Amino acid sequence: MTKKISPFLMFEGRAQEAIDFYLSVFDDAELISANRYGPGEPGPEGSIQLAQFRVAGQEFFCSDSFVSHDFTFTPSLSLFVECESEEEIDRLCPVLSEQGGTMMPLGQYGFSAKFAWVADRFGVSWQLNLA
Incomplete structure (x- = not known):
């Protein structure tokens, strides 16, 4: 049985900037957790490995991809x-x-x-x- 479905936003090096922006825009927003890459790990040190935040009661996950992709967000979602x-x-x-x-x-x-x-x-x- 499915426990929960949450949106997951993938950024390329701008996850912390996006989180800070969303927390500043919405009054009822909060950072729940943020795990960062450390020295010697696959992603750039200090970048977001996995973060969770809440906006208007909706929980989001996000991360920084250290791999460049040929895609980004689309307005269709x-x-x-x-x-x-x-x-x-x-x-x-x-x-x-x-x-x-x-x-x-x-x-x-x-x-x-x-x-x-x-x-x-x-x-x-x-x-x-x-x-």
Whole structure:
């Protein structure tokens, strides 16, 4: 029987930067654990071997891959955020999209009061929704 399913984000040397960013963006975010590569281990010393953090009650795992890959994050898998207020969605949209990109700018699309689909500076895709 499956115990739990959690998103796992793989970065190439920017996991700590991403964790710090997400913890600063969301009020209810916390670092649960962070294991780092030590001297003589396969990854660069100090980089994230495995970290776990929580944002809005959702636990995430992440790591730094020391192997370069021909792939990165894709918008076809996104993190859907149910915002509690217009102030929250108005704050999150520019912060998350800064140095990233916008697939759907903040606006009214008929299926919610306000919506945006953005990618952050790490390439992680976020759908922001105000029901």
